[in-house]
Amino acid sequence: MNKKQKDQTTEQKILEAARAVFMEQGMAGARMQDIADKAGINKALLHYYFRNKNKLFEVIFLDAAARFMPRVSMLFESEQPLFDKIRAFTTTYMNMLSENPYLPTFILTEMHKQDGAKFLEKIWGGEKPPVEKLAAQVRKEAAKGIIKPINPLELILNMVSMCVFPFAAKPMAKLVFNLSEAQFKQVMEQRKTSVAQFIIDSIRK
Template sequence: MVEETNKDQSTEQKILAAAKAVFMEQGMAGARMQDIADRAGINKALLHYYFRSKDKLFEMIFQEAVMKFLPRVNMLFEADVPLFDKIKGFVDSYITMMMDNPFLPLFVLNEVHKSPEDFIMKIWGGRTPPIMEFAAQVEREIGLGHIRPIKPVQLMLNMVSMCIFPFVGRPIIKGIFKIEHDQFMQLMEERKTLVADFVINSIRL
């Protein structure tokens, strides 16, 4: 029984790794279940035994990525650390998640447009994300004269949009600048520092 369970887990992980690679290469829309089965080295019937549809498979990969990302960000926002360190940590974590799962942004946009309430519930399970702690810290820093006045929501939007846009516009960016996947990923690695510095310098006195 234990051996059978381990085999099931091994096959499932092999499928998830294959699916992630196919989604990364072809996107959600372009990926086919047959491509995933071929990459995993199994037949399509076995793939459907573990995952009934491409959507179910993609959702599991999405949940896995979110469950790695959210606890880290939640702890960061709640931690007693300087604001600039939080900005650097958030940008690093966000871009790292996108680099590991560059197909996620478009999926997220589609899900949000379909039903914002359901999507928020799916991610946070009814719990309010600790964004208000971050907002309160921004307001305190402004009050103390440590940073330029800015609405916390605008600061957050600056951080998120600068992290996510290159991944949403990835095909266009790669096409215009004639760069391959590895070159794109190197640019994103550089953005971890570049974006954080840009945001911090925009509010630094």
């Protein structure tokens, strides 16, 4: 048996190319030939490494989904004050999104078509993040009078919405607000702190 000690193994090249093509074109729009070309190999070799399009897609999709539903243990487990959690989450999450611009639309679109339960199983082993932990904290801080009462589910939805949506809507936002690429980036940079502030201003008593 022999191992590749080259700069980048063929499998890595394939995965990288597949990620790029699937993210931009989606499952239906992606062409195996395009993936092969981008990886600098030919189509047969692609099928040698990944039996078919579905198998390859599944690998990419699961990896992307895992990244999109981030390690929220930070949010649910630790004993930080709520405001700190909000600040930490929004900046961390938006930093990740800056580096994965196609991730949101890709995941959202494909989630409409794939069997959700199946992927949940593979990502979290059938378990969901313990939303109840965070909910308890929200209720507790509300009782203490630190924040207004708010449905924790709505709080999370609002937070994730404001982080994700502007990236998903980037082409439209640039159009409507007449922004250059640089200007758009600048706005997103600002938002890495302003979103948390917006939320905190809303729920603080």
